[in-house]
Each structure stands twice: as C-alpha cells, then as structure tokens.
Amino acid sequence: MEKTTNSEFAFADHDVMWEETWNWLSGKTGSITDIKSNNEASIQELAMELQDQFEPIALNAAYELARRGKHEELFDAIQSENVKVSRLAAYGLSVSSKEVIPGLIENLKSRRVETVIHTIFALGEQREQAKEAVYALNKLLKHPSEKVRRAVVEALGMIQQPTDDVVEGLCHCLKDEDVQVRFMAGLSLSRLGPSAEKAVPQLEIALNDENRYVRAHAAEALRYINTEQAKDVLIKFLFNSRWCPTTTKVNTFYP
Numbered sequence: 001m002e003k004t005t006n007s008e009f010a011f012a013d014h015d016v017m018w019e020e021t022w023n024w025l026s027g028k029t030g031s032i033t034d035i036k037s038n039n040e041a042s043i044q045e046l047a048m049e050l051q052d053q054f055e056p057i058a059l060n061a062a063y064e065l066a067r068r069g070k071h072e073e074l075f076d077a078i079q080s081e082n083v084k085v086s087r088l089a090a091y092g093l094s095v096s097s098k099e100v101i102p103g104l105i106e107n108l109k110s111r112r113v114e115t116v117i118h119t120i121f122a123l124g125e126q127r128e129q130a131k132e133a134v135y136a137l138n139k140l141l142k143h144p145s146e147k148v149r150r151a152v153v154e155a156l157g158m159i160q161q162p163t164d165d166v167v168e169g170l171c172h173c174l175k176d177e178d179v180q181v182r183f184m185a186g187l188s189l190s191r192l193g194p195s196a197e198k199a200v201p202q203l204e205i206a207l208n209d210e211n212r213y214v215r216a217h218a219a220e221a222l223r224y225i226n227t228e229q230a231k232d233v234l235i236k237f238l239f240n241s242r243w244c245p246t247t248t249k250v251n252t253f254y255p
Helices: 007-014 015-025 043-049 055-067 073-076 083-094 098-107 112-123 125-142 146-159 163-173 179-206 211-226 228-243
Strands: none
Touching: 015 055, 015 112, 043 055, 043 073, 043 179, 055 073, 055 083, 055 228, 073 083, 073 098, 073 112, 073 179, 073 211, 083 112, 125 146, 146 163, 146 179, 163 211, 179 211, 179 228, 211 228
C-alpha cells in the first residue's frame, strides 16, 4: 500500500473499523471476525503493516487481521516492546471473537505493564463475553502499578458479569490508595445500576472521601443503583451537604 499523508485517507478510510464500531454500539461483539477470505493479501504483509509508522495503515492492518481471524499475529504484536504496536494489536483483539479470551487471560500474567494494560482494555471491550476473566482481573487489583488497577476498574464496569464478583472488585477499588482508581470505581458501579446494591455500604463510606470527585461519583453510583437503601443513603448525604451553606468560621450566626 502506497503511503500517504492525505488527511482524507488518514481519518476516513477505515471501513472495517467503522463497521465494527457501529456493530459494537449496537450491542454486537466479535461481529467482523472470520467473514473475509484470506487470499486478498498475505497475512505476512498485514503483520508487517501492523508495525508501519503511519498509524492509519497500522490500524487498518490490526482490524483486517481480526477480520480474518488471524489472532496469532495479534497476540505476537501485543507483546511488542513498541508500545504503539502493542496498543494497535489490542484494538484488533478487542474486536475479535470470544476465542481470544483464554489467550488474553493468559496475557494478564505478562511482566510488561504495557502489555497487561492493553490486554485489560481488550477484555473490557469484549464486555460480557469476557466474564471468565473477572477472577484474574480482580487479582490484578493488588498490582503495584496504579495504571494497571485503573484499567481493571474500567474493564470490570464494561464486563459486568458475574455481578457479585464484579461488585466485590469494585468495592475494593473504592478503598484504593490511588484517587483515580477510587473515583473510576464509582463510575463503573453506575453502569451496573440496581445489580450493584451490595456496594451501597462501601459507597456510603466513599461519600466521606477526602477527594471531591470520589464523593461525587459515589453519589452518582447511588443514584443509578436507585434501590431504597441507596436512596436513603443518598438523600441523607445530599441533605447534610446543603445544610446552611452560608455558615462558616467567619460567619457562624445569622445574618
């Protein structure tokens, strides 16, 4: 393929990616895999294009490999020391069939933090198809890298099943030392809605977190959980928050 810097190509000529994105938004995962013949271009050529410095070419190669069900090449690439190549391979694996799930779970053991993060992303994009990965993902909540733990929080909110295991993991995240892990946990619990009711006690504690965003996202999660218990906790928090806002150390009494 002849290289070009033409912006029209760079931002528009991604037919496979657009097709998959539309399918994903429609609730379909792995919808483009194994639906195109392998004889239009060599797999070796696509594997080489995956490492092209011009990202549109490399991106198209990742999706094309996924489309043809050529997962081995994508698994090799996600282990690459080149972070960009590894990331693009994760894009391909994220749109592949559920056959890649066991391999992705195995990849979570990688010593390369970038590979682990990209693997977690791919699992999250697989949504409920990746439910068998939740146990391994929860184990990573003790990982020393906060970037890994942040990736896990988001993935758990996408996968959502099995619910009890996901909620248990996200409750653990509400106590994480990293503030971003804590406030992302509230957002992920919001995705689960009423099925996350077991998280209400921990969310009540999070309403007193030192970080305002953790408190706000905990309140948002309670709003989406929307059970009687969640509403009681939320109303109490909101009532206490609005009580006499003009009373300060400087202005302790009316007026």
